[in-house]
Amino acid sequence: MNSDPVARTNAAPSPLRGILFLIASTVVFSIADVITKQLTSTLPPPEVAWMRYATFALVIIPVMLLKGGPALLRSRRPKLQVLRGLGMVGSSLLFIESLPYLPVADATAIFFVSPILIMALSVLFLGETVGWRRWSAAAVGFIGVMIVVRPGTGAFQFAALLPMMAASSWAVGAVVTRKIVGDHAFTTLAYSALVGTVVLSALLPFNWVTPDATEIGLGLSMGVLFAIGHWFIVLAYRHGNASMIAPFSYVQLIWAGSLGYLVFGSVPDAWTITGAGIIALSGLYTAYRERVRALEKKFPA
Structure with a gap:
């Protein structure tokens, strides 16, 4: 599952x-x-989500302290950071x-579907203007x-609504991210890790299953990969703008299908x-229009 840029920091650009x-x-x-997915076959999903976030926190907090000390935990918009963290943990769960x-x-x-929802919420809450081309691409x-x-067919599963709800929660977090200005990338990552760990820890007593050594190892691996993935995204957006880089996130559809088959x-x-x-083409066209609009603002006719 992908992520949105958490912050832009100064670095020599290299698209x-x-x-x-x-x-x-x-x-x-x-x-x-x-x-x-492997862990959810033997452990409750909230516990698996907790393992992901707890490991994420154990990785990101020490790195943050080494890079900038406790001062990086001070956010200029702490309420928005908590709201963003709630959106992200809701999406993961x-x-x-x-x-x-x-x-x-x-x-x-x-x-x-999350980019479509982010676009719609940006209109409602950020006052952004979206033309008919991007609305058409969203449709x-x-x-x-x-x-x-495939609603209304025998192939439909109610579980298919869960990733749509996850995308909605992610979209809320992404839109909130756009209103957080001035915080360091580590501040945003740390808030995400801490908010997620606290929320999921509160759910643990309701359906706890003691993991065995293999499950603990898989859980730690999952959490470390989750942290690495988020850091790669921070590095990605240091080197280029979103409209240029974001379309490549659709490569994840290939990896998801290939790994699902292999495993x-x-x-x-x-x-x-x-x-x-169709989803990927829609997203690619939307990103293209974002880039066109950015160029039009930069170089008005």
């Missing part, structure tokens, strides 16, 4: 390096999602809840999601492949 970091993040997140029932490729494809992307989900023997059907392709 190619940014693209490579983002592609690397899609590989890492796909591996983490496959491990997550809902996505993980879907994995016992859906192939990783299907859940990932449905989750990629096409939603059709792609419906092709994957679980699940082959995406023609409907999923078609729907995922």
Whole structure:
């Protein structure tokens, strides 16, 4: 499962390096999602989500303290950081809840409705203007999601609604991120890790299953990969703007399908492949229009 840029920091721009970091993040997140699906076969999803976030916190907090000390925990917009953290942990929990029932490729494809939702919420809460071309692309992307989900047919599963809900929660977090100005990337990552760990820790007593050594090892691996994936995204957006780099996140659809087949023997059907392709094309066109608008603002006619 992918992420949004948490902050931009000063660095010599290198668009190619940014693209490579983002592609690397899609590989890492796909591996983490496959491990997550494996864990949900024996452990409750909230516990698996807690393992992911607790490990993430254990990785990111020491790194943050080494880089900048406790001062990096001081946010200029702490309430927004907490709200963003709630959106992100809600997204992770809902996505993980879907994995016992859906192939990783299907859940990932449905989750990629998030850019459409981010665009819609940006209009409502950020006052952004969206032209008919991007609305049309959003409608096409939603059709792609419906092709994957296939409501009203025998292939429909209510579990398919979980990645859509996860995408909605992610979109809320992403829109809030755009209102957080001035905080360091580590501050945002630390808040995400801490908020997620606290929320999920509160859920643990309700359905705890003691993991064995293998499950603990898988949980630690999943959490470390989750942290690495987020850091790769930070590095990616240091080197280029979102409209140029973001389209490469759709490479994750390829990794999700390939790893799902290699590990679980699940082959995406023609409907999923078609729907995922339409979703990706919609997202690519939306990113293209974002870039056109950015250039028009920079170089007005």
